[in-house]
Amino acid sequence: MRIMVTGANGFVGTALVRRLLREGVVQAGDISELLLVDKQFDTVFADTRVTAINGDFGCHETLEALLSKPVDLVFHLASVPGAQAEADPALGNRINLQGTVALFENLAQQTTRHGRLARVVFASSVAVYGTQLPPQMDEHTMVRPTISYGVHKLIGELILADWTRHRKLDGRSLRLPGIVARPGLSTGHGSAFMSAIFRAAQLGQAYTCPVSPSASAWWMSCVRCVDNLLHAARLAAEGLHAERVWVPPMLHLKVDAVVDALVRRFGSAQIEYAPVQAIERLFGCQPPLIDERASAAGFQHDGTVDALVENALADE
Template identity: 70%
Template sequence: MRVLVTGADGFVGTALVARLLRDGITRAGDVSELLLVDRQFGGLRSGAPHGDVRMTELAGDFSRPEILEPLLSKTVDVVFHLASMPGAQAETEPAEGDRVNMWGTLALFERLAKQATEHGRAARVVFASSVAVYGDSLPATMDEHTAARPTISYGTHKLIGELVLADWTRRGKLDGRSLRLPGIVARPERSSGHGSAFMSQIFRMARQGQAYTCPVSPSATAWWMSRGRCIDNLLHAARLSQEGLHAGRVWTPPVLHLSVEEIVDALVRRFGSFELDYAPLDWIERVFGRQPPLIDHRAVEAGFRHDGTIDELVGNALELESVQPRHRPGLA
């Protein structure tokens, strides 16, 4: 099985590559060739094995013909499209955001659809969409019927990608599956351009016992998912049989709906107290701190999962050996 991963050196991509090499998609060893694309390699390479003969790395823009054509000169079976410009960065660099997130994604899908015409086989495409498609005017509760009303360009880009992928799927040229992912925790220090960065910063500062000023209030509520659970859900999407899938081919995987205060309490149980104060920024709280309960029944029925309990989330997010809370004396 030939598998392509865009954004392969990113926070999620690196962990996905490691899992694919270890476990495959449906069974260990079913990935015969793993094609990896990112702007550069090496920055987040921890966790992904080096030197595996199945890997081919190409550094560059995933949408460029000089990258796409060599990669797709032979049929690709499964694609995980993770590459994108983060939302906050796309707002400050709109032309580049459009080029990467919208036009780049459409170019990739079109080239993959051409492969189906040439070889008679549609690639299975797992698209990392985003809860940003919902915008910031959210109802009191949300489910699979909640309308997408993006209020930032990144959300618009992701919604366009979902719709185009579903249309290529309807036409039999691709076999698409889009997952509307929340902020994934806990991203490393060097990650930038994410308005939801505070979600990961809280985890890191608590673990290190360092002071932190949070840009949302203690009562701010958000949707939480660890990187490991995100990988589980991406792989589950790739495994789903085509039979019986709804026409839109979009799911919002289950999340833990928790306040910042609840997260902090769980971190204190695990690591002891740390210095924390709050200086809420209106736009961050509005977009990332007022998220209501979310249950996508189609996603639950399809087998997607959240992290379980808040203490399991802490362990999973920080990739700790044990997810059981333990006390450590308070830190000054």
């Protein structure tokens, strides 16, 4: 099996690559080549199956090198984070929209040239829902993205579903929430506070959180995120709903509940609060969201808030 991972140097990408090398997709040893693409690589994967390419996943030269031979499975994780894309719209448009379309187009051409249908797992985002959220959400909730990042993710979902219908690709999209706990603070992620409280408690450092303790958000650990990405890749194509989009189950928790769990884990957490209205509006007013189709398909959340903490720090 020849597999490609875009954004392979990222937080989730690195964890996914390690899991693939260790466990394979279906079973250990089922990967013949693992193609990794990112702007740069901080981690060197000492495995003869790995081919790492530094570059822009959407540019012609990079795609030519990656797709010189057909690929069986693609995890498309690469993107410019929402806050960064808002600050630099041209960059967000080039990477999140044009780059994604270019990648999908080149993968679709593989089907025409080689008769090999590439399976594509697309890391979409809950940003497609925007900020005007109802008190309860499910798989039928209207999407109304209010930032370019959400618009571009939604376009990616629609193209992937349409080209799946035309049998150009075998797509499946996951609308992911904030994934914790990132090892550093990224100014490109408006939801960076969700990881920052973990790292502050872990290191015994003080942190001023930009949302209130009663702010409610959707939470998923990197461990569970990788589980769900792999599960999406393993789903048989037969019988999947036409949209090919799932919101995997995730914990709906207030910030103070997560902080309490961190106190149970580390003995203390020096978290103070100075709410920023724009951040709380985007990331701290999220209602319960239950996608019954995702649960029925076998996607899972972390279970409990204490399990979330354990899973989020499992790589330490």
